[in-house]
Amino acid sequence: MLASLLQNLINALQWGSFYALIALGYTLVYGVLTLINFAHGDVFMVGAYIAFFVATFLLAAAGLPGWAALALTIPLTMLLTSLVGVSLERIAYRPLRRKGANRLYVVITALMCGLILEHANLALLGASRKAFPTLIDEQVYTLGGVSFTNLKIAVIVTAVLVFVLLHWIVTRTRVGMAMRAISCDKFAVPLMGIPIDTIIVATFALGSGMAGLAGLLFAMSYPILEPYMGALIGWKAFIAAVVGGIGDIRGAFLGGFLLGAVEIMVVAFFPSTFRDLIAFSVLMIILVWKPTGLFGVAKTTKI
Amino acid sequence: MVLRHYTVPILLAVAGGVLLYVAKEELVSLYVLSVLMFMGVNVILATSLNLVNGYMGEFSCGHAGFMCVGAYVASILGVLLFSGHKAFGAAWLPAELAVWGFPLLILAGGAAAALAGLLVAIPSYKTRGDYLAIITLAANYIIISLIENLDIIGGSRGFMGMKKIVNGMEEAVALPWMPLWVLAFTVFCVWLLRRYLSSTFGKGVTAISQDEVAAEIMSIDTNKIKTITFMLSSGLAGIAGGLFAFIVGYVNPGSFNILKSTEVLVMVYLGGMGSLSGSILAAILFTVLLEALRPLQIIKWVVIPLLLIIIMQFRPEGLMGNRELGDLFPRLKRFYRFK
Amino acid sequence: MQTLIQPHTIPVLEITGLTRQFGGLRAVSDFNVRLEANELVGLIGPNGAGKTTVFNLVSGFYQPSAGTIRIGGVSTAGLKPHRVTALGVARTFQNIRLWPDMTVLDNIRVAQHHRLGYGFFHGIARSSRYRAREAAIEREAYELLEVFQLTPFAADCPKNLPYGTQRKLEIARALSTKPQLLLLDEPAAGLNSADVHELIRLVRWIHGHFDVTIWMIEHHMDVMMELCQRIKVIDFGETIAEGTPETIRNHPAVISAYLGDETI
Numbered sequence: 027m028l029a030s031l032l033q034n035l036i037n038a039l040q041w042g043s044f045y046a047l048i049a050l051g052y053t054l055v056y057g058v059l060t061l062i063n064f065a066h067g068d069v070f071m072v073g074a075y076i077a078f079f080v081a082t083f084l085l086a087a088a089g090l091p092g093w094a095a096l097a098l099t100i101p102l103t104m105l106l107t108s109l110v111g112v113s114l115e116r117i118a119y120r121p122l123r124r125k126g127a128n129r130l131y132v133v134i135t136a137l138m139c140g141l142i143l144e145h146a147n148l149a150l151l152g153a154s155r156k157a158f159p160t161l162i163d164e165q166v167y168t169l170g171g172v173s174f175t176n177l178k179i180a181v182i183v184t185a186v187l188v189f190v191l192l193h194w195i196v197t198r199t200r201v202g203m204a205m206r207a208i209s210c211d212k213f214a215v216p217l218m219g220i221p222i223d224t225i226i227v228a229t230f231a232l233g234s235g236m237a238g239l240a241g242l243l244f245a246m247s248y249p250i251l252e253p254y255m256g257a258l259i260g261w262k263a264f265i266a267a268v269v270g271g272i273g274d275i276r277g278a279f280l281g282g283f284l285l286g287a288v289e290i291m292v293v294a295f296f297p298s299t300f301r302d303l304i305a306f307s308v309l310m311i312i313l314v315w316k317p318t319g320l321f322g323v324a325k326t327t328k329i
Numbered sequence: 330m331v332l333r334h335y336t337v338p339i340l341l342a343v344a345g346g347v348l349l350y351v352a353k354e355e356l357v358s359l360y361v362l363s364v365l366m367f368m369g370v371n372v373i374l375a376t377s378l379n380l381v382n383g384y385m386g387e388f389s390c391g392h393a394g395f396m397c398v399g400a401y402v403a404s405i406l407g408v409l410l411f412s413g414h415k416a417f418g419a420a421w422l423p424a425e426l427a428v429w430g431f432p433l434l435i436l437a438g439g440a441a442a443a444l445a446g447l448l449v450a451i452p453s454y455k456t457r458g459d460y461l462a463i464i465t466l467a468a469n470y471i472i473i474s475l476i477e478n479l480d481i482i483g484g485s486r487g488f489m490g491m492k493k494i495v496n497g498m499e500e501a502v503a504l505p506w507m508p509l510w511v512l513a514f515t516v517f518c519v520w521l522l523r524r525y526l527s528s529t530f531g532k533g534v535t536a537i538s539q540d541e542v543a544a545e546i547m548s549i550d551t552n553k554i555k556t557i558t559f560m561l562s563s564g565l566a567g568i569a570g571g572l573f574a575f576i577v578g579y580v581n582p583g584s585f586n587i588l589k590s591t592e593v594l595v596m597v598y599l600g601g602m603g604s605l606s607g608s609i610l611a612a613i614l615f616t617v618l619l620e621a622l623r624p625l626q627i628i629k630w631v632v633i634p635l636l637l638i639i640i641m642q643f644r645p646e647g648l649m650g651n652r653e654l655g656d657l658f659p660r661l662k663r664f665y666r667f668k
Numbered sequence: 669m670q671t672l673i674q675p676h677t678i679p680v681l682e683i684t685g686l687t688r689q690f691g692g693l694r695a696v697s698d699f700n701v702r703l704e705a706n707e708l709v710g711l712i713g714p715n716g717a718g719k720t721t722v723f724n725l726v727s728g729f730y731q732p733s734a735g736t737i738r739i740g741g742v743s744t745a746g747l748k749p750h751r752v753t754a755l756g757v758a759r760t761f762q763n764i765r766l767w768p769d770m771t772v773l774d775n776i777r778v779a780q781h782h783r784l785g786y787g788f789f790h791g792i793a794r795s796s797r798y799r800a801r802e803a804a805i806e807r808e809a810y811e812l813l814e815v816f817q818l819t820p821f822a823a824d825c826p827k828n829l830p831y832g833t834q835r836k837l838e839i840a841r842a843l844s845t846k847p848q849l850l851l852l853d854e855p856a857a858g859l860n861s862a863d864v865h866e867l868i869r870l871v872r873w874i875h876g877h878f879d880v881t882i883w884m885i886e887h888h889m890d891v892m893m894e895l896c897q898r899i900k901v902i903d904f905g906e907t908i909a910e911g912t913p914e915t916i917r918n919h920p921a922v923i924s925a926y927l928g929d930e931t932i
Contacts, residue, residue, distance in 0.1 A: 060459075122645055127641070128602065131646075134598045137594070138634035141591075149627050302471075303470075303475055303478060313463060313464055314464075530787065532774055535770055539767040543765035544778075546753065548781040
């Protein structure tokens with residue numbers, strides 16, 4: 027009993043790590059721009075494909091050994107995915123923002139960008155699924171009836187590290203301080219001499235980089251890639267970010283793990299078709315109980 | 330001009346007559362007819378979502394969920410009453426009665442969807458903005474997931490048998506029933522919204538979107554207005570769902586997923602928040618676009634979003650802004666009146 | 669003052685022992701007041717003294733931590749703001765809260781929800797009751813706009829009106845709900861001196877023409893001295909002085925609250 031509980035816990039942590047990594051990107055952009063970047067789930071998908079191409083190229087064409095390929099794939103994937111995210115911001119969101127459009131029009135544009143990424147991928151690469159190459163040998167360890175792999179541990183550790191790093195960036199560095207300043211008052215910030223567009227680009231780069239990392243880790247854990255893989259996981263990660271209290275990175279991190287835990291537990295005790303039903307019901311109850319999420323601060327109306 | 334009171338009814342009567350004639354004489358193909366019917370369904374969906382997203386200023390992104398409730402309730406009730414089903418046994422009523430029963434089926438679907446709207450309406454008392462958006466999203470997933478897990482109505486395989494009812498109606502009285510009913514319900518829905526929003530009672534909706542605190546303190550029962558508005562919006566989505574089910578003759582939960590909700594969102598924002606005529610225009614354009622680009626196959630879904638992004642760059646407030654046809658062309662007001 | 673009032677009349681507003689806490693902060697503590705019909709009373713105090721909190725409590729936006737509020741003898745405990753409005757309390761806001769994109773006429777009309785007399789289905793069916801009530805509300809709205817000289821703006825949106833006109837419209841909107849008690853929260857804030865003079869005239873005129881008790885918060889002392897029959901002074905949520913404008917002007921506690929102790 028205890029062993030199976032621990033086993034589920036490890037699975038939940040790994041599954042939650044993906045949600046957490048993607049939710050962090052959502053929350054970062056939301057915190058700075060109050061923009062729900064609905065294309066983020068598809069940026070994650072693009073990240074997985076970029077990782078696939080980079081890894082395949084490094085293994086086959088450059089003939090590198092697995093560990094070296096992995097060491098190069100991580101930064102390259104993050105960099106290239108960042109570029110995708112930043113291009114979206116430059117091409118689609120920024121002009122609209124400049125025109126002073128209602129923010130929901132930017133949200134719809136983000137939705138459209140997500141659709142384009144999905145279907146352009148489908149059109150270019152076809153419907154066949156891609157099998158991700160093995161970069162490191164998966165080793166299974168068993169400890170008191172609980173089995174885990176080096177990959178699972180790596181995923182969990184990476185998620186935690188990324189969170190710590192991001193928390194440090196947001197609270198301790200100048201860029202992070204500027205981000206927080208923009209989220210408080212985006213009209214005062216340019217007056218203070220902070221280059222608002224640079225900060226926004228940095229935000230998108232950070233968020234998309236993390237999505238790329240998540241894509242790589244996901245592809246290594248579940249080595250089948252298809253164009254729609256980002257849609258559902260993206261929506262769910264967004265919901266996780268909101269349940270945590272959108273705009274707060276602790277909330278996104280916790281929300282991601284919470285959603286992962288709920289889903290794994292549901293699958294452990296119910297037929298797996300009940301996963302979405304129960305997971306979303308739980309999240310809905312949390313939001314009804316705490317209308318601004320777990321970490322969200324209720325905006326008090328001053329009159 | 331006293332005549333202007335009759336312009337809209339006359340135009341609609343003519344439209345109905347033409348529709349009747351073309352459909353009966355088979356002057357247009359069934360395909361064109363079905364595109365026209367989808368247009369009607371989309372008009373209902375877009376205008377009813379605009380009530381919440383445009384007029385009340387919330388961001389509901391789970392409209393397809395309510396459509397789903399309407400579609401299933403109308404279909405199941407229809408099959409139960411007029412055609413029989415392997416799980417429910419023989420039909421309870423003779424199939425000819427469907428001619429009369431059909432609008433009631435659709436309305437029953439709408440009523441059920443309105444009740445499902447409470448799923449969003451009640452949290453909206455306390456939860457607002459993007460948090461409420463998530464509740465609508467979750468409601469969409471919950472509804473679909475619930476139906477996927479109900480094996481008695483086919484689960485994720487879907488539910489069918491509605492074609493038989495439509496055929497039964499046409500056998501009993503030889504008229505193109507579906508196009509006529511879609512036209513009637515589309516007009517009914519837009520008319521309902523128009524009347525609601527132009528009454529002082531319904532203008533409370535706009536007041537809530539512009540300043541909820543002032544609305545509550547200046548005499549508006551905001552919870553009541555929110556409940557009515559969400560239920561009306563989801564109820565109309567349910568009507569659209571019922572019509573959709575009978576047009577296609579088959580429903581499965583997958584047709585009401587987030588992608589469908591996204592389509593409706595696009596229509597609303599393309600037309601302009603807070604403009605019913607904008608939503609109608611956008612729904613028609615979007616349906617045409619969807620069909621016109623069908624030959625492109627998968628690339629269609631690259632071209633359409635791209636087109637929409639470009640349109641939004643040039644008209645960041647939607648095609649109509651928050652104005653109605655009469656505001657854009659004040660002279661037109663002399664010729665028609667729609668209230 | 670209190671002893672002068674006959675005990676058998678029901679006051680328009682009676683507040684006893686009103687306390688409101690926000691976490692550890694006591695924004696209002698043991699506040700008492702009794703307003704009779706047709707009085708014009710002032711509420712002053714330094715910034716953060718809890719004046720607006722008192723108004724928020726009276727209009728039902730906050731619920732009191734302790735104490736009772738009675739409007740015409742009816743307790744407002746547990747009532748939502750729109751129910752309090754129906755009891756006869758209307759207010760304006762420090763920062764104008766009109767509906768900026770609705771026409772001036774609609775701003776007045778929509779504030780009649782508590783006395784619409786019809787609901788959703790009448791509105792859809794356009795029943796005779798609907799038509800009669802809408803006609804009456806529109807007529808009354810136009811009458812009110814006329815006396816406030818706002819008729820030329822009836823079809824404009826408030827966001828396009830000058831600030832002073834917006835203030836006037838907000839007062840008109842509050843009066844349109846037919847209140848027994850009108851709360852004015854800093855009506856002169858942001859007005860230039862010409863507008864302030866017009867405001868004084870307007871408030872005095874309203875007080876004379878409408879059957880309404882007025883309670884106002886204001887920082888412009890000349891406005892208060894000129895208009896109010898009596899003034900209450902609060903600081904840190906507690907009443908520190910009360911009386912005619914003359915008494916308040918020379919009250920030592922008021923002077924020290926506003927200017928600090930002389931020992932500084």
